[in-house]
Amino acid sequence: QVQLVESGGGVVQPGRSLRLSCAASGFTFSSSGMHWVRQAPGKGLEWVAFIWYDGTNEYYAESVKGRFTISRDNSKNTLYVQMNSLRAEDTAVYYCARGYESSGFDAFDIWGQGTMVTVSS
């Protein structure tokens, strides 16, 4: 069964850090480019970051560049995002999603159920 399962969300104070994980199963994770996409409460979708299938290239939205780091462990079929210097505006449901094509310049064909991150004092 093709599946992405996010974990690691929670409530964190502004300025603190959090690491999200996304466990993949049912497809060849090591051949897949992977994204993080977020959705603030009641708002639309915002692409956050992308990593190539082999981890050699990463792209970030300007809103998170320098604060977030995407990474992956193909031996564990797991995607990560390290979120530092968190701000209130980072509050959102964070989804991991697979890129249909490994370069990222394609649709997102598999989505996880999302994990909620709340940044609040």
Next chain:
Amino acid sequence: EIVLTQSPDFQSVTPKEKVTITCRASQSIGSSLHWYQQKPDQSPKLLVRFASQSFSGVPSRFSGSGSGTDFTLTINSLEAEDVATYYCHQSSSLPWTFGQGTKVEIK
């Protein structure tokens, strides 16, 4: 950054009615435009890739068209289960962006 503008923002439709949602890009993106459906409290699901390629398992009443800057998602004969917010997304250039969404409800 390429801005995608969807219209309308909200549409109230009777069952079996045809629904048309448009997505306009701020610059030409060829056919690098994709459509998603997000039902309440669910994650998004891919409906259409590259403007007109229906994704596997998607009901045939969903179809996409367009190229360049103007794109359309059509739902022929709306069903109750189609109540959702629909988003377009461009993969032509970084940063990848989404439209603001179109919420479709049953009248």
